[in-house]
């Protein structure tokens with residue numbers, strides 16, 4: 314699937330041929346594509362599918378017709394909604410039923426898992442993270458260390474990047490007897506670099522370090538094997554590649570070896586269902602990952618995920634990954650061959666090796682911000698991360714090879730016609 318293994322061509326006819334042979338092309342009409350645009354931002358907010366709309370509307374209707382009895386009589390009883398969707402999603406991440414729960418937001422799940430697994434003791438007090446992680450994760454870790462009585466300036470290790478990437482060797486080197494926990498991303502939100510989670514887990518466990526991954530940028534586009542890799546915990550966002558809607562309820566995974574450990578942030582929704590309504594003063598946590606729930610599930614934020622999971626199940630994560638590698642490889646090929654040199658000067662920050670990249674391509678240009686605006690004016694929806702990286706995500710379920718070909722023609726035209734110069738250099742807050 315790498316650039317070498319697969320022969321791409323520059324012409325438009327090649328894109329059309331690829332689309333004609335694409336087994337996932339049938340899924341495009343399951344989504345609401347935005348008219349007159351090419352949506353390349355599904356790594357930030359996935360598009361709505363008809364399936365997600367249907368499950369959302371069904372739950373709304375259950376509320377209308379059942380009122381409170383929806384908790385027990387919804388098509389999927391609401392009381393078990395997080396567990397049921399978690400079991401469906403477990404197959405996507407190489408987990409068993411009971412190990413995945415749909416609950417809370419990504420950052421709240423991070424706090425709960427860190428509150429559970431970060432136990433500073435003696436000289437083992439540090440947390441390993443890295444300087445390229447999504448800021449929310451670092452803000453949370455900083456706060457959690459303070460909450461545990463530590464000093465984040467001392468106890469938070471931020472592994473440094475080299476040439477915009479984080480090397481696994483550099484992370485492993487920092488895994489010393491002073492480290493209690495490692496918390497790392499699966500795919501870096503800017504560069505699209507995919508980390509070797511199996512290798513990092515093995516290295517952490519050798520040093521008796523707990524390890525968890527933020528898989529927000531990989532679930533739904535990259536296969537995961539949490540059980541086989543033996544990771545301790547993971548959490549992720551469902552509104553990116555999982556297409557579950559803005560602010561959609563997030564997920565977490567806890568390895569079954571660790572069931573029974575007390576969640577750091579307890580609440581009644583994590584109580585065992587059999588004793589939940591006894592309203593005892595003593596907390597009786599569920600016997601699996603469900604224990605890491607806190608409060609009542611946000612039904613309307615979780616309902617679209619049911620429809621999304623149906624599509625994912627039909628498409629299959631292996632086929633999604635196969636197309637994702639091909640189509641991102643194609644995008645990189647077109648940029649390299651057509652737009653790599655003057656006067657275009659686009660370059661790619663994403664690693665080339667298939668095993669080192671996720672579902673989006675980071676494109677660097679010193680005029681990135683203005684080019685990004687010029688693309689939007691042309692109906693391309695990319696996104697931008699400062700100081701100068703545009704992210705382009707050809708989502709396998711709804712972006713075609715022809716779309717990618719067209720995007721590269723737009724990248725070319727905004728420079729040929731000097732269109733980007735019409736835009737101001739200063740940034741607004743919404744990207």
Ligand SMILES: *Cc1c(COP(=O)(O)O)cnc(C)c1O
Nearest residue numbers: 418419420447449527529530550
């Ligand atoms: C998208 C994303 C989040 C989002 O967190 P929310 O709590 O949903 O706002 C967190 N971490 C990473 C790495 C992300 O990519």
